[in-house]
Amino acid sequence: MKISNCDALIFDLDGTLYNKKKIAFFTMMQQWRHLRILSVSNKRRGELKGVDFGDSVLYYQNFYNSIGEELSLSVETVKDWYINTFYRGFIGILEQRYSARKNLKTLLEHIDKEFPMAVFSDYAFVEERLRALEIDDSLFSVISHSEEYGVLKPSARPLLDLSLKMGVSADRTLVVGDRVDTDGEAALKAGMMFYHVDSEDKWDQFSKEMHKYIEMRG
Ligand SMILES: [Mg+2]
Numbered sequence: 001m002k003i004s005n006c007d008a009l010i011f012d013l014d015g016t017l018y019n020k021k022k023i024a025f026f027t028m029m030q031q032w033r034h035l036r037i038l039s040v041s042n043k044r045r046g047e048l049k050g051v052d053f054g055d056s057v058l059y060y061q062n063f064y065n066s067i068g069e070e071l072s073l074s075v076e077t078v079k080d081w082y083i084n085t086f087y088r089g090f091i092g093i094l095e096q097r098y099s100a101r102k103n104l105k106t107l108l109e110h111i112d113k114e115f116p117m118a119v120f121s122d123y124a125f126v127e128e129r130l131r132a133l134e135i136d137d138s139l140f141s142v143i144s145h146s147e148e149y150g151v152l153k154p155s156a157r158p159l160l161d162l163s164l165k166m167g168v169s170a171d172r173t174l175v176v177g178d179r180v181d182t183d184g185e186a187a188l189k190a191g192m193m194f195y196h197v198d199s200e201d202k203w204d205q206f207s208k209e210m211h212k213y214i215e216m217r218g
Helices: 023-030 032-047 056-071 075-097 104-112 126-132 157-166 180-190 200-217
Strands: 008-011 117-121 142-145 173-177 193-196
Touching: 008 157, 023 032, 023 075, 032 056, 032 075, 056 075, 075 126, 104 117, 104 200, 117 126, 117 157, 126 142, 142 157, 157 173, 157 180, 173 180, 180 193
Parallel strands: 008 117, 008 173, 117 142, 173 193
Antiparallel strands: none
């Protein structure tokens, strides 16, 4: 894909800024005492794809309640597992086993001089996860996640808000993500451009084209 007419970028995190290969396996290994709640939580996230609660309070209420009901657990227990076991574990796995894509730092620093960037994930604790990957979070003008908006991908609403915050119109915003059904679909609905990156090769290609585009832009 040729990059053109772009004045802002929105990066997905998982699978885009790092290769997330085997992460489901490492998560299961780590959560082996919590496999039932992990599986119900994953299933619930799947069911909530694109369901807009309008805000995070209602989203979390529904999410924790439905898992609690299915497993006969209190909302407090579910919430405690999600934040203190699941997310803390997620951050730990990134810290121990994963690192940012090749030459990410050079590329981000180059883009940062030209136009604003956001990072937007379906999962929370984005700053903590960027730090675990040793990605400099100060390079992004906006850092956000779906749970904060109360709607998982592929909703257009968060993306439109991010471009507004960066002061760039939707049609001049490029979404970079590893999933066509979430990142790509959301970008399409928001009237934004989409660049698919789900491998080292595609990352290299994206990086080359981005450097070229910035040069051309002058
Ligand atoms: Mg992703």
